[in-house]
Structure formats: structure tokens, C-alpha cells
Amino acid sequence: xxxxxxxxxxxxxxxxxxxxxxxxxxxxxxxxxxxxxxxxxxxxxxxxxxxxxxxxxxxxxxxxxxxxxxxxxxxxxxxxxxxxxxxxxxxxxxxxxxxxxxxxxxxxxxxxxxxxxxxxxxxxxxxxxxxxxxxxxxxxxxxxxxxxxxxxxxxxxxxxxxxxxxxxxxxxxxxxxxxxxxxxxxxxxxxxxxxxxxxxxxxxxxxxxxxxxxxxxxxxxxxxxxxxxxxxxxxxxxxxxxxxxxxxxxxxxxxxxxxxxxxxxxxxxxxxxxxxxxxxxxxxxxxxxxxxxxxxxxxxxxxxxxxxxxxxxxxxxxxxxxxxxxxxxxxxxxxxxxxxxxxxxxxxxxxxxxxxxxxxxxxxxxxxxxxxxxxxxxxxxxxxxxxxxxxxxxxxxxxxxxxxxxxxxxxxxxxxxxxxxxxxxxxxxxxxxxxxxxxxxxxxxxxxxxxxxxxxxxxxxxxxxxxxxxxxxxxxxxxxxxxxxxxxxxxxxxxxxxxxxxxxxxxxxxxxxxxxxxxxxxxxxxxxxxxxxxxxxxxxxxxxxxxxxxxxxxxxxxxxxxxxxxxxxxxxxxxxxxxxxxxxxxxxxxxxxxxxxxxxxxxxxxxxxxxxxxxxxxxxxxxxxxxxxxxxxxxxxxxxxxxxxxxxxxxxxxxxxxxxxxxxxxxxxxxxxxxxxxxxxxxxxxxxxxxxxxxxxxxxxxxxxxxxxxxxxxxxxxxxxxxxxxxxxxxxxxxxxxxxxxxxxxxxxxxxxxxxxxxxxxxxxxxxxxxxxxxxxxxxxxxxxxxxxxxxxxxxxxxxxxxxxxxxxxxxxxxxxxxx
Amino acid sequence: xxxxxxxxxxxxxxxxxxxxxxxxxxxxxxxxxxxxxxxxxxxxxxxxxxxxxxxxxxxxxxxxxxxxxxxxxxxxxxxxxxxxxxxxxxxxxxxxxxxxxxxxxxxxxxxxxxxxxxxxxxxxxxxxxxxxxxxxxxxxxxxxxxxxxxxxxxxxxxxxxxxx
Numbered sequence: 001x002x003x004x005x006x007x008x009x010x011x012x013x014x015x016x017x018x019x020x021x022x023x024x025x026x027x028x029x030x031x032x033x034x035x036x037x038x039x040x041x042x043x044x045x046x047x048x049x050x051x052x053x054x055x056x057x058x059x060x061x062x063x064x065x066x067x068x069x070x071x072x073x074x075x076x077x078x079x080x081x082x083x084x085x086x087x088x089x090x091x092x093x094x095x096x097x098x099x100x101x102x103x104x105x106x107x108x109x110x111x112x113x114x115x116x117x118x119x120x121x122x123x124x125x126x127x128x129x130x131x132x133x134x135x136x137x138x139x140x141x142x143x144x145x146x147x148x149x150x151x152x153x154x155x156x157x158x159x160x161x162x163x164x165x166x167x168x169x170x171x172x173x174x175x176x177x178x179x180x181x182x183x184x185x186x187x188x189x190x191x192x193x194x195x196x197x198x199x200x201x202x203x204x205x206x207x208x209x210x211x212x213x214x215x216x217x218x219x220x221x222x223x224x225x226x227x228x229x230x231x232x233x234x235x236x237x238x239x240x241x242x243x244x245x246x247x248x249x250x251x252x253x254x255x256x257x258x259x260x261x262x263x264x265x266x267x268x269x270x271x272x273x274x275x276x277x278x279x280x281x282x283x284x285x286x287x288x289x290x291x292x293x294x295x296x297x298x299x300x301x302x303x304x305x306x307x308x309x310x311x312x313x314x315x316x317x318x319x320x321x322x323x324x325x326x327x328x329x330x331x332x333x334x335x336x337x338x339x340x341x342x343x344x345x346x347x348x349x350x351x352x353x354x355x356x357x358x359x360x361x362x363x364x365x366x367x368x369x370x371x372x373x374x375x376x377x378x379x380x381x382x383x384x385x386x387x388x389x390x391x392x393x394x395x396x397x398x399x400x401x402x403x404x405x406x407x408x409x410x411x412x413x414x415x416x417x418x419x420x421x422x423x424x425x426x427x428x429x430x431x432x433x434x435x436x437x438x439x440x441x442x443x444x445x446x447x448x449x450x451x452x453x454x455x456x457x458x459x460x461x462x463x464x465x466x467x468x469x470x471x472x473x474x475x476x477x478x479x480x481x482x483x484x485x486x487x488x489x490x491x492x493x494x495x496x497x498x499x500x501x502x503x504x505x506x507x508x509x510x511x512x513x514x515x516x517x518x519x520x521x522x523x524x525x526x527x528x529x530x531x532x533x534x535x536x537x538x539x540x541x542x543x544x545x546x547x548x549x550x551x552x553x554x555x556x557x558x559x560x561x562x563x564x565x566x567x568x569x570x571x572x573x574x575x576x577x578x579x580x581x582x583x584x585x586x587x588x589x590x591x592x593x594x595x596x597x598x599x600x601x602x603x604x605x606x607x608x609x610x611x612x613x614x615x616x617x618x619x620x621x622x623x624x625x626x627x628x629x630x631x632x633x634x635x636x637x638x639x640x641x642x643x644x645x646x647x648x649x650x651x652x653x654x655x656x657x658x659x660x661x662x663x664x665x666x667x668x669x670x671x672x673x674x675x676x677x678x679x680x681x682x683x684x685x686x687x688x689x690x691x692x693x694x695x696x697x698x699x700x701x702x703x704x705x706x707x708x709x710x711x712x713x714x715x716x717x718x719x720x721x722x723x724x725x726x727x728x729x730x731x732x733x734x735x736x737x738x739x740x741x742x743x744x745x746x747x748x749x750x751x752x753x754x755x756x757x758x759x760x761x762x763x764x765x766x767x768x769x770x771x772x773x774x775x776x777x778x779x780x781x782x783x784x785x786x787x788x789x790x791x792x793x794x795x796x797x798x799x800x801x802x803x804x805x806x807x808x809x810x811x812x813x814x815x816x817x818x819x820x
Numbered sequence: 821x822x823x824x825x826x827x828x829x830x831x832x833x834x835x836x837x838x839x840x841x842x843x844x845x846x847x848x849x850x851x852x853x854x855x856x857x858x859x860x861x862x863x864x865x866x867x868x869x870x871x872x873x874x875x876x877x878x879x880x881x882x883x884x885x886x887x888x889x890x891x892x893x894x895x896x897x898x899x900x901x902x903x904x905x906x907x908x909x910x911x912x913x914x915x916x917x918x919x920x921x922x923x924x925x926x927x928x929x930x931x932x933x934x935x936x937x938x939x940x941x942x943x944x945x946x947x948x949x950x951x952x953x954x955x956x957x958x959x960x961x962x963x964x965x966x967x968x969x970x971x972x973x974x975x976x977x978x979x980x981x982x983x984x
Contacts, residue, residue: 815869815873815874815877815878816868816873816922818868818922819865820863820865820926
């Protein structure tokens with residue numbers, strides 16, 4: 001017998017049957033590192049002596065015959081010229097006839113194999129076709145082509161069907177239009193049902209879309225019929241059409257929107273579903289739909305639907321529609337408000353857990369929360385608490401939207417009481433790694449602690465001070481974060497029972513170095529102003545004096561004061577011939593900086609070391625100059641700091657040398673009680689070692705000017721100033737800065753910083769303690785009875801509530817007109 | 821008159837205007853009354869400014885602390901009487917308006933049903949001290965106004981809010 005020999009090298013194994021090039025197995029990607037491996041692979045396949053017809057095993061190309069004992073393959077001494085092939089169990093060698101036989105069988109069954117690969121559904125049951133696969137994991141060519149050829153088959157089938165459908169539809173549509181317009185309701189119903197069926201298949205759907213009369217007829221039938229099934233079929237059809245651009249356009253043009261809005265009152269749930277989903281698609285993709293829905297009264301209906309429905313997916317679509325309609329449109333927001341929207345939305349936030357619904361609802365709330373009319377309604381409905389529930393949610397987008405909404409609402413919520421859990425969450429969120437989250441949390445805390453004692457105490461107790469200090473440290477020079485955080489600390493360090501604890505806590509948590517650092521560049525004026533105010537509060541705590549001095553706070557503050565003052569002088573000289581120039585730099589007036597820095601130095605000057613530094617920095621001339629300022633607040637702080645400095649003999653002398661006596665005497669007559677009181681105190685201290693009769697005259701003059709009757713009541717015309725608390729706002733967040741997607745995102749802060757100064761709380765008794773003109777040697781003991789002089793500075797209110805969306809120019813206090 | 825400092829003497833030509841108010845009515849045509857029963861009148865314009873306001877904050881950019889007309893409603897007595905936008909009101913029913921607070925101005929205007937006003941309007945030629953009165957401009961009447969001896973000015977707004 002002859003044996004066919006296999007080449008040692010790899011190579012395609014060709015069938016050498018009479019049919020020439022037939023099945024051809026490409027084994028070139030078999031690993032052929034060595035011959036042993038190759039033969040081992042051959043060995044692994046099992047060849048039945050019956051060529052595998054019954055076993056279904058693949059057979060090898062019939063051109064190969066084998067000798068037995070494939071076990072010898074493991075030996076290292078295979079003769080490469082004689083590859084042995086193992087045919088498996090009971091392998092016998094085949095002679096040529098048998099090989100030819102096998103070949104022929106395989107050829108005959110080839111077409112079966114191909115047919116089986118392409119049309120498996122046509123194979124009769126139970127037929128076994130000889131397979132040509134050798135390796136279980138190496139598919140044959142036919143096998144590898146089977147999937148693509150099936151896909152091709154499907155495509156061809158679809159095309160054939162499509163053509164059918166299109167033809168059908170084109171012929172049927174005019175008929176159907178006529179039937180839809182029929183008088184008989186049953187006919188209409190049948191026609192609608194038919195159209196609905198047609199609309200499920202693509203080709204006919206396109207035909208329907210492209211026929212405007214059909215769409216019109218559908219809409220008319222839907223609107224006019226009393227039969228709810230007809231409505232349902234028609235609505236279903238429109239729903240199917242709404243997945244395509246031409247469909248949307250056709251519906252829109254044929255006046256579908258008013259009809260769909262009407263359907264929102266339907267009692268049948270499927271109709272509601274079709275209607276809302278179609279409207280949603282229109283709102284998303286069809287230009288002009290928003291206006292049409294608004295005009296058709298869609299908003300009111302959608303809000304009503306929120307109330308009567310429990311299906312979370314339905315609610316999600318409805319709220320998304322509301323969001324699309326309300327975004328950027330003030331009137332829509334007012335309509336939603338009038339329909340009771342805020343209450344419903346808050347209820348949804350409280351009651352459901354489906355994330356998509358919560359997300360879409362939070363977006364609506366965010367859009368509404370910038371509307372000044374909606375804001376109080378949302379807050380009153382419990383919106384803050386409802387949004388706070390979800391701040392720990394996994395979904396980042398939900399948390400972010402809730403935070404933006406909360407920030408927008410926070411200025412209207414300062415009187416609210418049950419915000420404890422919200423405050424707790426916010427403090428935790430300060431530690432988040434997401435910058436946006438931290439920014440929002442800081443901003444909300446800043447607003448909520450403004451003028452609200454309960455919140456201040458709660459935040460302190462919950463570890464807010466430490467969290468805020470850490471946030472400031474980690475924020476570096478990101479002023480978007482540091483400014484609200486510093487403002488929050490400023491609120492927390494004054495005017496509530498735990499203020500002293502807070503002032504200490506800032507120091508304990510290593511806040512002082514980083515705060516002093518923030519006084520330097522690159523900090524901009526708003527941040528500097530906030531830090532200066534915070535340092536003033538911190539200086540109220542004696543334990544902070546030394547650390548503040550060590551970190552060089554005082555020289556830097558004086559530097560800022562000088563710079564700001566020079567700026568105001570420059571403006572004054574430029575505008576000496578015209579109306580006064582009010583200069584805002586970065587949204588902050590330099591006069592405010594002057595006032596803030598002097599006020600801070602005033603408190604720092606309580607400590608003797610600091611006083612020495614202040615004297616050394618040669619500030620006294622500047623303070624004396626500030627006494628001449630036309631601005632009362634500046635007069636007050638200047639007089640205040642001089643009062644502290646005059647406690648030392650050198651200080652008093654320096655003050656007198658600067659010629660402070662004259663302006664101070666002038667200020668005695670100021671109708672501002674604080675100014676007058678401080679002025680009197682400085683004069684008194686300066687008079688310490690003056691002759692007795694001078695003191696006597698001075699005391700007479702002081703008491704007469706201070707006890708002047710009209711000085712202690714509201715000066716005439718005071719009520720003209722008409723500064724109700726609500727108008728005195730710190731403008732913190734401008735959510736309408738851009739509507740391009742960051743709706744509600746914080747914008748630059750601009751400070752308006754105004755409000756009543758609250759001097760009515762200066763106790764009248766303060767000067768009664770003065771034992772002026774006493775016989776005692778040391779004049780300083782009577783001054784101990786003036787502890788309250790330090791207080792006027794503390795009575796001042798925090799920055800009051802921010803007003804969103806207003807600009808400094810709109811501030812009614814500066815200039816307004818009245819209708820007569 | 822590019823901004824007149826209140827309290828200083830002023831001489832200029834002014835325009836006399838008589839405005840008769842109309843009764844304020846609601847949509848059904850019923851007259852609206854004050855809480856104490858008196859009928860309410862409307863003039864139909866808005867005023868801004870005053871000695872206690874800061875004109876640099878005015879959107880219109882008024883140069884001084886006078887009282888200015890900032891808006892005139894259509895179809896109102898104001899639109900019919902010859903008053904114009906941005907007129908500066910110098911006097912109303914004999915009361916000087918160059919040294920009043922905003923509130924005082926509003927109250928004075930609301931007092932009487934007929935207003936006899938003198939206004940200054942930009943474009944009115946300046947008063948000439950010597951010689952001939954303006955020919956052809958007889959509607960202007962010289963407005964000699966001398967500073968009253970008030971020492972007390974209405975208080976300025978507090979501008980700055982300590983933030984503690």
C-alpha cells in the first residue's frame with residue numbers, strides 16, 4: 001500500500017479527491033512550533049474507522065492515511081519524513097478505494113452542509129451530515145460563513161417584505177383616509193385599528209408619515225370620536241410615528257399637539273401613556289412644540305397628572321416634559337406654580353425611590369428654584385428637607401441637581417427650623433472629592449447660617465467648624481470654594497451662644513495660618529473682605545491674639561487698608577468736580593474694605609502687643625484722617641480704633657499730636673451714637689494729663705453733647721431711609737448667569753453689603769459710668785466702666801440674605817423711583 | 821444746568837405745567853378708594869431722585885439730587901399735560917423740590933388733585949443775566965430760586981454694612 005506522506009512543515013492540506021479543489025481546510029494558523037505538537041494535534045482528534053458518518057465526528061481530509069501507533073508521537077525520535085496519523089480507535093489503514101469512497105460521500109453531502117448552514121430551518125429532522133471539522137475549536141470555512149450568510153438571508157427577506165409593505169401601504173392609504181373620515185364610528189374604529197397595525201411595520205409607517213392627509217385624518221378622528229378604543233388606536237399610531245423626524249413634523253404640522261394635550265385628561269391609562277410619550281418626543285425633537293404645548297394648556301394638565309398617578313415611569317416622563325417646558329421660560333414657571341406644582345414635586349421627592357424619576361424631578365425643582373415666586377412656595381412645601389433626603393444617594397447626577405436646587409433655595413430658607421438633617425449632610429459633603437459638590441455645600445451652609453442662630457449652633461455642634469477649616473485648607477486658591485466657606489465661618493463665629501467655642505475651634509483646628517495666607521495674592525477682593533471680617537470675629541477671642549500676631553495678620557491688614565484708602569482718595573480726586581464715582585473692584589467697594597480692615601484692627605488693638613505693632617506701623621495718622629470721612633461707618637471704626645489705642649499713654653500722645661482733637665470734637669455732635677460715644681471716649685482718654693479745669697470743661701461738653709435729647713431717639717428722617725431687613729442682602733449667587741446647562745450653578749459673587757447698623761443697642765448707661773473729672777490720680781479706672789463701647793461693633797448684623805439674580809444697580813436703596 | 825448742587829442758589833428758565841389728576845379706577849370702572857374712604861387719584865408718571873438718593877446709581881444717569889420724571893404712562897394725565905420724560909421738577913404747588921427727600925416729594929405730589937409745577941427740561945436755553953429776554957420763548961418763565969436757610973439735610977443712606 002502506498003502511504004501518503006505529509007510534509008513536516010505546515011501547509012494547507014488539500015483534498016486530493018477527484019473533484020479537485022474542494023473543501024479545503026486552512027490549517028495554517030495551527031501552531032506548528034514543532035512536529036511533535038503537530039502530530040499531537042492530529043492525534044487528539046478521533047477518527048472513527050467509519051469516517052465519522054455516524055459519530056458526526058469530523059474527518060480528516062481523505063488524502064491522508066495513517067499508520068497506527070500514534071502513541072509513539074510522544075517519543076522524541078519521530079522521523080520527520082514519516083508523519084504518522086492516528087485515526088483513533090481501532091485505526092486501520094485505509095486503502096485508496098476507501099479514501100475515494102469517503103471523498104465521494106463528503107462531496108455529495110457538501111451541498112447539504114451549505115444548505116444547513118444557511119437555512120437551518122429547512123433541514124429535516126434527524127439528518128446527520130458528515131462534518132468536515134477537524135478541531136472542535138477550529139470551525140470550517142462553511143461554518144464560519146454560516147452566520148454572515150444568515151444575515152444576508154434575513155436582509156434579502158426584509159427587502160422583499162419591505163417592498164410588499166410599501167406597496168400595500170401606498171395603495172391602502174387613500175382608502176383608509178376615506179374610511180377614517182366616515183360618519184359611522186364602527187368604520188372609523190376599524191380603520192384606526194388597521195392604521196395602527198400598519199404603523200408597527202417600518203415601510204408602512206413611512207408611508208403613513210409621508211401622507212399629511214392621513215396624519216390629519218388620524219388626529220381628527222382621535223379628537224372627535226367618543227369611542228375610547230378608536231382614540232387608543234389613533235394615539236398608538238401617533239406614538240409610533242413620533243419616533244421619526246418626519247413623523248414628528250407631520251404631527252406638529254397637522255395640529256396634533258392640542259389634540260394630544262386634550263388626551264391628557266383621558267381615563268384610559270394606555271391612552272395617557274401614548275399621549276405623554278408622544279408629547280415628550282415632540283418636546284425633545286420638534287421645533288415649536290414647546291410653545292404649542294404651552295398655548296394648549298399643557299402645563300396645567302401635566303401638573304394635574306402628577307397628582308393622580310403612581311406609575312413611576314409615567315411620572316418620570318411627565319416631569320421631564322415639565323422640565324423642558326419650564327427651562328428658561330418665566331411664564332411657564334409661574335403657571336406651574338399656580339397649578340400647585342411645587343407641592344406635587346416635593347411630594348414626589350419624598351415618596352419615590354426610582355432614580356430616574358428623582359433625577360427628572362430634581363431638575364424641575366432646580367429650574368423652578370431660580371424663580372423668585374416659586375422659591376418661597378417650594379421652601380414652604382418642605383422642599384429643603386425633601387431634597388436633603390437624597391444627598392447621600394449613589395447617583396451623582398441626582399446629588400448634584402439636589403445641591404444646585406438647595407443652593408438656589410437657601411437664601412429663602414433662612415427662617416426654617418427643621419433643617420438639622422440637611423446641615424448634617426452638608427457638613428459631610430464638605431469632605432467630598434467632587435469639587436462641584438464641595439462648592440455647593442459651602443455655599444448652602446454660608447446662606448443657611450446667615451442670621452440664623454439655631455442653624456449656627458447646630459452646625460457648630462455637628463463639627464462644622466472643623467469641616468470648614470479643612471475644606472479651606474484643601475481648596476487652595478479656588479475662591480469658588482474658599483469664599484463661601486470663609487463667609488460661613490464668619491457667620492459661625494459671632495452672635496450666637498456657641499460663638500466663643502467656634503472662635504476657639506478655628507484656632508484648634510489649625511485654621512489661623514491658612515486664613516492669614518488667604519489675605520495675600522492671588523486672593524481677590526471678595527475673598528479678602530470675607531477673611532478680614534472673619535479675622536475680626538476671631539480676634540474677639542483673646543486666645544487668638546497671639547497666634548494671629550505671629551502669623552503676621554496685622555501688618556497685612558494694615559497694608560490692605562492703606563491700599564484701599566489710597567484707591568478711594570484717588571477716585572475722590574478724580575471726581576471732585578462731578579458726581580462722586582463709586583468704584584467697584586471685583587464687585588467690592590474700596591470703602592467697604594477700609595471699613596472692614598479698620599474694624600478688624602480695632603478689635604485686634606485690644607491687646608497691648610498689637611497696639612505696639614499698630615503704633616509702629618504708623619497707622620495713627622491714617623486713622624485720624626479717616627475721621628474726616630463722609631461715611632459714618634468709617635468714622636465709627638476709626639474712632640473706635642483710636643479709642644483702643646488711646647488706652648496707652650504713648651498712643652494717646654501720638655493721637656493728640658496728629659491733631660485728632662478737632663475732628664473728634666466735631667464728631668461728638670454726630671447723630672450716630674456709636675461715633676459720638678467713641679469720640680467722647682478718645683477725647684477723655686487723651687485728656688488724662690491735662691490740667692484740671694480742662695478736664696472739667698471737657699466733661700461738661702461731653703456730657704452735654706452725649707445727653708442731647710435728639711441724639712438718643714431716631715434722628716428725624718431716619719424712617720426715610722426705608723431699609724427693611726429683606727432688602728439688605730448680600731448678593732451671593734447669580735444662578736441666571738448662564739442658562740446654557742449650568743442652570744443654578746454659582747456665578748461670581750458681588751457684595752452689596754448694606755443694612756441697618758443696629759446702634760440703637762448701645763446702652764445709654766455707658767457714659768454714666770464715666771467718672772469724669774474725678775480726683776483720682778489714675779484716670780484709667782473709670783474707663784473700666786465702659787465695657788460696652790466695644791460692643792457696638794458686635795451688634796452689627798451678619799451679611800443678610802442674598803438676593804438672587806439682582807444686580808447692585810438694582811438695589812432699591814440707592815436710587816429708586818415711585819409711581820404717583 | 822449740568823447738575824445743580826442742592827442748597828445752592830439757582831436761576832434758570834423753567835416750564836410751567838398744570839396737571840389735573842384723574843380718579844383711579846379699577847378694571848370694572850369703579851373708583852378705587854383709600855383705606856379711609858377718600859378717592860385715589862393718579863397722575864400717571866414716576867419720579868425718582870431726591871436729596872437722600874445717590875444719583876450715580878440712577879440708571880438714567882441723572883447729574884444731581886433733584887427729582888426727575890422717570891416714566892410717563894400712556895393715556896394718563898401726565899401724558900396729556902405736557903410733562904416729558906426726564907424733566908426735572910423744580911417746584912410743585914409752591915413747594916421747592918430741589919431740596920426734598922424722595923418720600924417728601926412723593927407726599928407733596930399726592931396731596932392735591934391739581935399740580936402746578938415748574939420743571940426744568942434739557943434744551944431750555946440758559947437764563948441770561950444781562951439784557952434781553954428770549955424772544956419767541958415766552959413759555960419759559962424765569963425761575964429765581966434761592967437756597968433756603970435749612971441747615972438740616974435729610975440723612976444719607978448708610979452705604980456700608982458691617983458684616984459681623
